[in-house]
Amino acid sequence: MKRVLGALASTRIFRGGLTALFLLLLAPPAFAGGEAELKIPALQGSFMGMTGHNLLLIGLFICLLGIGFGLVQYAQIRDLPVHKSMREISELIYETCKTYLVTQIKFISLLWVFIAFIIVAYFKFLAHTPMGWGQVIVILLFSIIGILGSVAVAWFGIRINTFANSRTAFASLGGKPFPTMAIPLKAGMSIGMLLISVELMLMLAILLFIPGDAAGPCFIGFAIGESLGAAALRIAGGIFTKIADIGSDLMKIVFKIKEDDARNPGVIADCVGDNAGDSVGPTADGFETYGVTGVALVTFILLAVPSPAIQVSLLVWIFVMRVGMIVTSAASYWLNGMWAKAKFATAAKFNFETPLTTLVWLTSLVSVVMTYVLSKVLISDLGDGMWWKLSTIITCGTLAGALIPELVKAFTSTNSGHVREVVTASKEGGASLNIISGIVAGYFSAYWMGLCIVALMGAAYFVSIGIPAGVMASTAAPIFAFGLVAFGFLGMGPVTIAVDSYGPVTDNAQSVYELSTIETIPGIEAEIQKDFGFKPDFEEAKMFLEENDGAGNTFKATAKPVLIGTAVVGATTLIFSIIQVLNGKFGVENVFRGLSIINPLFLLGLITGGAVIFWFSGAACQAVATGAYRAVEFIKQNINLDSGAEKASVEDSKKVVEICTQYAQKGMFNIFLAVFFSTLAFACVNHYFFIGYLISIAVFGLYQAIFMANAGGAWDNAKKLVETELKAKGTPLHDACVVGDTVGDPFKDTSSVAMNPVIKFTTLFGLLAVELAIELNPATAHMAAFVFFLVSTVFVWRSFYGMRIPTVEAK
Numbered sequence: 001m002k003r004v005l006g007a008l009a010s011t012r013i014f015r016g017g018l019t020a021l022f023l024l025l026l027a028p029p030a031f032a033g034g035e036a037e038l039k040i041p042a043l044q045g046s047f048m049g050m051t052g053h054n055l056l057l058i059g060l061f062i063c064l065l066g067i068g069f070g071l072v073q074y075a076q077i078r079d080l081p082v083h084k085s086m087r088e089i090s091e092l093i094y095e096t097c098k099t100y101l102v103t104q105i106k107f108i109s110l111l112w113v114f115i116a117f118i119i120v121a122y123f124k125f126l127a128h129t130p131m132g133w134g135q136v137i138v139i140l141l142f143s144i145i146g147i148l149g150s151v152a153v154a155w156f157g158i159r160i161n162t163f164a165n166s167r168t169a170f171a172s173l174g175g176k177p178f179p180t181m182a183i184p185l186k187a188g189m190s191i192g193m194l195l196i197s198v199e200l201m202l203m204l205a206i207l208l209f210i211p212g213d214a215a216g217p218c219f220i221g222f223a224i225g226e227s228l229g230a231a232a233l234r235i236a237g238g239i240f241t242k243i244a245d246i247g248s249d250l251m252k253i254v255f256k257i258k259e260d261d262a263r264n265p266g267v268i269a270d271c272v273g274d275n276a277g278d279s280v281g282p283t284a285d286g287f288e289t290y291g292v293t294g295v296a297l298v299t300f301i302l303l304a305v306p307s308p309a310i311q312v313s314l315l316v317w318i319f320v321m322r323v324g325m326i327v328t329s330a331a332s333y334w335l336n337g338m339w340a341k342a343k344f345a346t347a348a349k350f351n352f353e354t355p356l357t358t359l360v361w362l363t364s365l366v367s368v369v370m371t372y373v374l375s376k377v378l379i380s381d382l383g384d385g386m387w388w389k390l391s392t393i394i395t396c397g398t399l400a401g402a403l404i405p406e407l408v409k410a411f412t413s414t415n416s417g418h419v420r421e422v423v424t425a426s427k428e429g430g431a432s433l434n435i436i437s438g439i440v441a442g443y444f445s446a447y448w449m450g451l452c453i454v455a456l457m458g459a460a461y462f463v464s465i466g467i468p469a470g471v472m473a474s475t476a477a478p479i480f481a482f483g484l485v486a487f488g489f490l491g492m493g494p495v496t497i498a499v500d501s502y503g504p505v506t507d508n509a510q511s512v513y514e515l516s517t518i519e520t521i522p523g524i525e526a527e528i529q530k531d532f533g534f535k536p537d538f539e540e541a542k543m544f545l546e547e548n549d550g551a552g553n554t555f556k557a558t559a560k561p562v563l564i565g566t567a568v569v570g571a572t573t574l575i576f577s578i579i580q581v582l583n584g585k586f587g588v589e590n591v592f593r594g595l596s597i598i599n600p601l602f603l604l605g606l607i608t609g610g611a612v613i614f615w616f617s618g619a620a621c622q623a624v625a626t627g628a629y630r631a632v633e634f635i636k637q638n639i640n641l642d643s644g645a646e647k648a649s650v651e652d653s654k655k656v657v658e659i660c661t662q663y664a665q666k667g668m669f670n671i672f673l674a675v676f677f678s679t680l681a682f683a684c685v686n687h688y689f690f691i692g693y694l695i696s697i698a699v700f701g702l703y704q705a706i707f708m709a710n711a712g713g714a715w716d717n718a719k720k721l722v723e724t725e726l727k728a729k730g731t732p733l734h735d736a737c738v739v740g741d742t743v744g745d746p747f748k749d750t751s752s753v754a755m756n757p758v759i760k761f762t763t764l765f766g767l768l769a770v771e772l773a774i775e776l777n778p779a780t781a782h783m784a785a786f787v788f789f790l791v792s793t794v795f796v797w798r799s800f801y802g803m804r805i806p807t808v809e810a811k
Helices: 002-009 012-026 052-078 084-126 133-174 178-209 212-254 266-304 308-344 353-382 386-412 417-464 477-489 493-516 524-532 538-586 588-594 600-638 650-685 687-724 732-774 778-803
Strands: none
Touching (some): 052 133, 052 178, 052 308, 084 133, 084 266, 084 732, 133 178, 133 538, 178 212, 178 308, 178 493, 178 538, 212 266, 212 650, 212 732, 266 538, 266 600, 266 650, 266 732, 308 353, 308 493, 353 386, 353 538, 386 417, 386 538, 386 687, 417 687, 417 732, 477 538, 493 538, 538 588, 600 650, 600 687, 600 732, 600 778, 650 687, 650 778, 687 732, 732 778
């Protein structure tokens, strides 16, 4: 890392970038408006017989109960029975994950310096009313709190998941499938409840205890911090996990060894990657998603609603609704658990997807009822039917949170016709037709999900027409509706996180089973009978874990479009906030003309955003390809199948982890700084160009992410179908499906999933970037844009040409 920074510091372009940053610092302030002027009104009024402030204090207490719920679930999973051979593997995975996460924290602290520089530049020097150093330090502190929040929930996620993976593997030996479903779901709910509760508690603390004239900027600082943490952990985790996964999977073809063979030094890295990419990244991403969506709505209400009394009503309503999701999710999980236990606890076989699907729909329906009830109680005095109109708009988003998983399952489930077509195509066409069929599934899924999102947003728009002008301007109402749709997407937050977190536990459980080599331990059946009171059924256990992994793959896939959908829908709210700032600077009529499609600058911005999305998709996959090449090279040279050893050496396993970490950090560093400097450059080019750019990355990113995620999910479960239903491991058909799965790996778990935090970080950071830019005179802004763009191209170049697989000379 020191060598990288040293090389950068020695280049003219990098020095030019720093010079441009100082130009921004020295530019005279000229404009009133923006984040520095956001004021939170006193939360008075009457809500259920008390002030808004006191009502939200009760909400703070419910957040503490939600955290307690998560910790109780955590303790219950930790105390479940497990054989020491499995516990040792899960603890090794945890210790390696912990080392990885500590390394990432150090890396994020380096990236934070860039963000802190911009925050100081704007709030201290360029704001219309520059803040004192004390206020600026508070904002910087909240950006750090945002990062630490993302990291903390990620750490909690890997700890409970590594408890749950070994307990799930051991529970499968009992001969009944129910525990192999119940334990991962319990772990997921623990993460979901704690994540949502911690995020909401921190936001409520800002709202309730920070003075109103400082709370708005603190919200922005907090959101930028958690967005930075999520982007870094998502990108790096996605690269790490797929390097390890590909390196491990390809050995099945090369050496004809079984899944998760303990002699393969890539398997431990794969297990660590399941947590780095499918636990650390998603939990940080989920934390950021809920935070940024909330901040977007708070910012919108403060900028678009003129009446302080209505501002208070809407702010209290929004936060009470967010508290309500904790209660509804806990109640739905409890009800679903009772039903599932009564129906499946003694079943010899059942579809693992059924209880998860039921939980999602039950939570959705309960959330809809809660939405109307709380709205009637809290905002019925706004008149003109505002309570039911806003409730209906949120319901559009809540229904999306249930409908989108159903559409995802249609393209990625082991029961899907599309997935079965991938398998059928592979029987005669091998890896070639396997890949083509998966691409087709991804493309069609993007079409249907796009129409679903458009239909629900369209319904919200038509309802928003009825929002009276006394509440907000007619032009603002539809944008507020879109923000509430994003809010509704997240209306069953803990459950959405729970079904997403289900996947890494089921994946790891299968690996822990194999790595423990429990079947070969002398006298193991008698030992388990004596110590745990049951006779193990190894064959049934392996089948349960395989099938449950397929369900985990499906539900990992269902959460991805929900999160990317919130990024896109929520981005519209943040973009409107930028437009409000521009209205104050240039006048509504000028801004209206500037955002016309006939404005060449706006049109060029739309085209530019698509280019950046496709660069990002390729750069993330390039990091995986090069890292996987190095991992495969090392594993092939060091795997030892003839020595009689049952397991790979710890040293070789650590070396594979080191390779994955190296390329994950290198890839993340290049990608993040390219995004960072591109955002500054395009904001300085022209504000209308920049808004076109933000709209474009949201739209292109939506479809690219859905396509890549669902194509990858189809390939993944096609392989699982061959392994479980057809029992064809080791055959040419299986080899073809493994190849398809390795193509889908960076699609579904690297490029697609990182679109969400990248879109939100760019849009949120864009709030500051565009306000910095419009303070400059045009000549200075254009010079800064040129220099920033050159700096960004350095990292774009490095993301491809600096990450190339080394050419092997022909002998």
